[in-house]
Amino acid sequence: MIIVSTDGSCLRNPGGAIGWAWIAHEGGRFDSGGAASGTNQVAELTALLRAIEAHPGDEPLLIESDSQYAIRCASEWLDGWKRKNWRTASGGPVKNLELIQAIDRAIAARPGPVRFRWVRGHVGNPFNERADQLAGLAAQDWAAGRGQVGDLLVDAAPGDAAPVAAAPDAEPAAAAARREAVGARSGVRGPGAGTTPEPAWELGTLFD
Template sequence: MIARMAERVIAACDGASKGNPGPAGWAWVVADGDEAVVRWEAGPLGTATNNVAELTALERLLSATDPAVPMEIRMDSQYAMKAVTTWLPGWKRKGWKTAAGKPVANQELVVRIDELLTGRSVEFRYVPAHQVDGDRLNDFADRAASQAAVVQEAAGSALGSAEPPAAPDTVRSGGTRRRAAGSATKTAPSSRRSTSGNSTRTLNAKFPGRCRCGRSYAAGETIAKNPDGWGHPECRVGAGAGVGGED
């Protein structure tokens, strides 16, 4: 359990799935009163959906914190938040069925989270993901979950792990991209190369960067758009898969 540090704990959690379903990971982070990271943990899930990863991150956070201490939890998953705050009471009344009469997806995780929330004071706060000057705790959890999904290894402060690598770029609320603060890389096209038929286009990277597979690419190397950024053309499998909504 995390030691009692303050009268109110500020935390964030996030999950990632590279393909949805695909290699997945989860992460949580706890901060002090100045929102400096105190402890964090991340872990692999093998192949799982984004929704499973998001719920697992929340379950692991609640399991690792003192239930007697009020907590604010920041998340960028509206599915996970609504599942445990808005939809859950109705699911329970209907015998764990949705409004359409179907079994609730990820019921085991939702039931466990419901048990962990019982009797404790938790305020959920939605924060948009991947924003310039966005919430830094959510950003930390996002990067840690993404790294765990790619490398499929556990990490965290208890293991002496370094801070997860910075994301290559950040999305403005309007949808355009610019280099994130502290980020070492950004990708941009220097020329376009057409591919046959309706295949995803490829470009020559103007800057070095890191692919979703964890390997780097050099400036001038051919890259393609993946579900979560730019990277090697061969790593764009599942580029059309979504990452939100119920399973």
Template sequence: MRDGTVFYVWHTDRVVALLAARGLEPDAAAAGAGRPKSRAKTDAAPRDTSAYGKVVATDGSALGNPGPTGWAWVDQTTGETGSGGLPHGTNNIGELLALLEALRHAGREVDLLVRADSQYVINIATTWAKGWQRRGWRKGDGKVPENLEIVQAIMAELEARTGLTDFEWVRGHNGDVHNEQADVLAVAAARAATAAGVR
């Protein structure tokens, strides 16, 4: 389900094909082959983070949108942070780069919770990109998705992970300490990219 609730369906191959066309995949846990690789939670209630080896908050920023762009992640488990910027981009590019770099930081084996205030990024990572990939990296209207190179890099990281990857939507600018910290770092990186004129 969209809220992260797992449900099971007895199916024929035709039903599986219909669900796959809508970006849904069978739950591997139901088939006894392990657990689903990634799940999204988009309601406002916080997830229990104690079950994860790493919890990472991400955020992106673009001054002017488009304009100087920054990205940042905050590892809530260790206190580590990472950030960077581009002299020109969009908020969506910043959000995507924040996720990509957070995945690279976390490593592949650990169970990971990514906390993001961008439903765009969560939808891409958990649903949309799988459908685009099945259609030869085309959207339903036949157009190439925006920021495709970054999206493909994110999907490669997710597919290579052996640990569980969950996503939690966090309401931005709403007092969440780690989301606010990631935002401050992303804005600072965008400003630094403006001053330096380099990535």
């Protein structure tokens, strides 16, 4: 089973710079990005989407997030919205629809099952804390004008600039700098290296 923690950050909600991040519990792999303007909901949903996209294959994937909104969008509300032609129970439009539809497609395209688990934030969970740190650093990069086009989200909040796809073979300099900064403090190095401690809590049998 692959376990990944995700988080999003918005420096001024709505409309401020945002960041997203995910970190795998085994092996210390992680990634992060952001945009110059957005909402905390967009940041949290993008973190979930990027985590699913980064972990294809047959192995069960468990994504942990401290955002009840993001978890419930992906695991509780999505099917109902689809049945109602992407309308809410009150008949209104689903917010952040493009992102939620992208999450739906990513789950459907993955051979292995995807599950979601809410965790309380800022209570010493090392993976949640590290994802929070990475997302915050990404948002700070964008607020300071150091963001790169490769960091942009697949979906933009209303009024945001249009998204731009990342170059497949090049990591933005700001993202690389974030990796090194976080790695120096946490012992995690690079997108595919490093080690992280095992959590002290029990996972349970979410895939039974």
